[in-house]
Amino acid sequence: MADDQVVETPEEDGDAVVRPLPDHPVLLALAEQFDEIEWTLSSGQDVFFVPKDRIRDVAQAAKDAGFELLSDLTVADYFRKKTPRFELVINLLSMQHKARIRLRVPVPVDDAQVPSLVPVYAGANFYEREAFDLFGLTFDGHPDLSRILMPDEWEGHPLRKDFGMGSVPVQFKESHQVR
Amino acid sequence: MTDQKNRDKHKVDLWLTGTEEPSWLVEGTDEGAQKMALHETERRRADQEGLSVGDDRVLDEEIAPDDELMIVNMGPQHPSTHGVLRVHIELEGEIIRRSKPIIGYLHTGMEKTGEDLTWLQGPTNVTRMDYLAPFHNELVFSLAVEKLLGIDLPPRAEAIRLLMTELNRVSSHLVALATNGMDIGALSMMLYGFRDRERILAFFEKTTGLRMNHNYIRPGGVAADLPPGWQEDIEFILDKIPPRMYEYEDLLKANPIWLGRTRDVGVITLEECLALSVTGPTLRAAGSDWDLRKVFPYSGIENFQFEVPVGEHGDVYDRYRIRVEEIWQSLSLVRQIAESMPDGDYKTDDRKVAPPPRARIDESMEALIHHFKIYTEGFQVPEGEAYVAIESPRGELGAYVVSDGGAKPLRMHMRTPSFANLQALPVMMADSLIADTVATIASLDPVLGDVDR
Numbered sequence: 041m042a043d044d045q046v047v048e049t050p051e052e053d054g055d056a057v058v059r060p061l062p063d064h065p066v067l068l069a070l071a072e073q074f075d076e077i078e079w080t081l082s083s084g085q086d087v088f089f090v091p092k093d094r095i096r097d098v099a100q101a102a103k104d105a106g107f108e109l110l111s112d113l114t115v116a117d118y119f120r121k122k123t124p125r126f127e128l129v130i131n132l133l134s135m136q137h138k139a140r141i142r143l144r145v146p147v148p149v150d151d152a153q154v155p156s157l158v159p160v161y162a163g164a165n166f167y168e169r170e171a172f173d174l175f176g177l178t179f180d181g182h183p184d185l186s187r188i189l190m191p192d193e194w195e196g197h198p199l200r201k202d203f204g205m206g207s208v209p210v211q212f213k214e215s216h217q218v219r
Numbered sequence: 220m221t222d223q224k225n226r227d228k229h230k231v232d233l234w235l236t237g238t239e240e241p242s243w244l245v246e247g248t249d250e251g252a253q254k255m256a257l258h259e260t261e262r263r264r265a266d267q268e269g270l271s272v273g274d275d276r277v278l279d280e281e282i283a284p285d286d287e288l289m290i291v292n293m294g295p296q297h298p299s300t301h302g303v304l305r306v307h308i309e310l311e312g313e314i315i316r317r318s319k320p321i322i323g324y325l326h327t328g329m330e331k332t333g334e335d336l337t338w339l340q341g342p343t344n345v346t347r348m349d350y351l352a353p354f355h356n357e358l359v360f361s362l363a364v365e366k367l368l369g370i371d372l373p374p375r376a377e378a379i380r381l382l383m384t385e386l387n388r389v390s391s392h393l394v395a396l397a398t399n400g401m402d403i404g405a406l407s408m409m410l411y412g413f414r415d416r417e418r419i420l421a422f423f424e425k426t427t428g429l430r431m432n433h434n435y436i437r438p439g440g441v442a443a444d445l446p447p448g449w450q451e452d453i454e455f456i457l458d459k460i461p462p463r464m465y466e467y468e469d470l471l472k473a474n475p476i477w478l479g480r481t482r483d484v485g486v487i488t489l490e491e492c493l494a495l496s497v498t499g500p501t502l503r504a505a506g507s508d509w510d511l512r513k514v515f516p517y518s519g520i521e522n523f524q525f526e527v528p529v530g531e532h533g534d535v536y537d538r539y540r541i542r543v544e545e546i547w548q549s550l551s552l553v554r555q556i557a558e559s560m561p562d563g564d565y566k567t568d569d570r571k572v573a574p575p576p577r578a579r580i581d582e583s584m585e586a587l588i589h590h591f592k593i594y595t596e597g598f599q600v601p602e603g604e605a606y607v608a609i610e611s612p613r614g615e616l617g618a619y620v621v622s623d624g625g626a627k628p629l630r631m632h633m634r635t636p637s638f639a640n641l642q643a644l645p646v647m648m649a650d651s652l653i654a655d656t657v658a659t660i661a662s663l664d665p666v667l668g669d670v671d672r
Contacts, residue, residue: 041471083366083605112606112634116621121629130621131606131634134492135507138514142606163496166642175328189326189671199331 071142113167124148228501237598302667333631439573440566485659499614505533597626
């Protein structure tokens with residue numbers, strides 16, 4: 041079972057460090073194409089750790105290798121748990137190879153700028169706007185990076201861990217006095 | 220002065236951000252940055268609209284000068300936008316040149332709320348996202364949590380889950396047919412679709428206690444066993460709906476008005492679907508046989524026989540046909556699952572995850588402790604992250620959960636199909652008549668709770 045597979049930690053093999061590589065031939069070809077990306081198994085699923093400045097190249101290579109569809113793009117905030125703090129998580133789906141790959145991109149909070157994936161996957165448009173809106177990551181080269189779910193003049197990015205749940209008073213009468 | 224007073228009165232409790240208050244005020248409905256960018260280069264404008272995907276959709280004629288274009292706002296209160304979708308439409312005469320969906324009117328921060336609920340409370344939250352297919356939301360969240368926990372379920376729990384989700388697919392597609400019919404003018408379809416859906420919801424109510432938002436499928440199994448006499452209820456549904464479906468086929472399939480309003484309307488090609496992350500019936504209507512139930516089977520659906528209907532034109536009519544065929548396939552699945560329903564437990568016997576049976580609490584101190592711990596602090600999920608996706612009536616419904624080893628998720632994200640599918644709307648509507656807008660939106664079948672979360 042894939043879940044039981046143990047990820048081999050890099051060991052000293054003579055003088056060279058053995059780099060763990062995926063079994064799937066398509067993923068293996070991708071991993072060999074880029075030296076910077078690290079492969080690991082997370083809950084039995086294939087994960088690539090990608091440095092943020094290479095993300096567009098890796099996505100383009102993945103698309104050329106048959107990952108036609110960007111099925112999800114989101115961010116996880118590991119506030120006070122991990123540095124760098126954010127992790128951009130991109131799920132790619134290959135219909136021809138019947139495979140998924142998850143790209144995890146560490147993003148520091150003081151340089152939260154990532155190359156946009158819209159030139160590669162047009163479907164990243166709404167997802168990147170959502171990530172900008174709720175986490176404050178900016179995407180270079182996005183055609184229309186604006187808030188998508190929150191009101192335009194909202195301050196702060198609500199899904200960040202240091203943004204409190206807060207509360208908004210609800211008025212059922214005299215609502216014209218709210219402002 | 221009064222402004223300052225009011226501001227203090229409604230001060231919002233924010234910690235660590237250091238901001239005084241978020242401007243959640245009325246200006247929020249302003250167009251602001253969500254206005255379509257007017258002074259854009261051709262290339263960027265095409266990217267923004269999704270027109271750069273395939274060559275055939277790019278306008279070959281000169282765009283009319285600005286003073287001949289008219290901007291029309293459709294929604295968010297328009298009845299055929301299926302909730303609170305707002306579409307910004309740029310018209311040249313009666314032809315839609317550009318359009319942009321504007322969303323967020325139903326955003327309630329469910330992903331943020333999910334970080335504050337325990338893993339067991341999670342389904343209560345996610346079930347409210349896609350309110351027409353609540354079981355699918357609960358199932359995908361539970362599957363993701365179980366993936367992290369690494370537990371296996373008894374066969375009956377999985378069969379009950381499949382039974383409920385497939386019935387839910389039927390009820391959701393019936394609503395899609397009903398609203399699609401109403402938007403185009405077939406008003407009787409609206410009444411018939413909702414009437415038949417009610418038969419299924421009555422069974423849901425009998426089983427779970429609620430017509431919608433069930434919180435029935437939970438990590439570790441389901442909340443309760445099927446009610447006594449459930450076979451007769453399923454039999455009743457399987458007897459009543461098929462004859463009705465034939466009736467609706469007579470009503471729509473050969474209806475010249477229906478054909479005229481749906482054939483070659485809102486066309487999207489397979490390449491555009493893939494580029495814009497479109498899944499579900501819309502993708503299958505464009506000619507792909509992609510169905511996650513076949514490719515990445517879940518909950519033992521690989522043991523049952525069903526077929527994946529595929530369209531060829533990618534228009535509104537094909538999407539309608541796909542939904543009808545999927546109702547037939549799901550009804551057949553429901554029959555197969557009901558006939559082979561295994562006996563046994565309906566939830567896992569892992570007492571750290573699922574509460575013990577009521578009778579055990581009277582006899583065993585340990586059972587009482589487990590029960591108390593599950594309902595006070597919840598169970599702990601090992602550190603890790605997982606993405607699990609299932610085929611909801613609208614497409615790929617995914618859950619991405621991150622655990623830091625605690626009783627609450629560090630991050631709970633739902634990949635909702637309506638959100639991604641809505642991106643295809645400008646592509647479908649470009650260069651079509653404004654009268655086809657409602658047909659196109661209805662054929663996408665977006666649920667705005669699913670879009671905005």
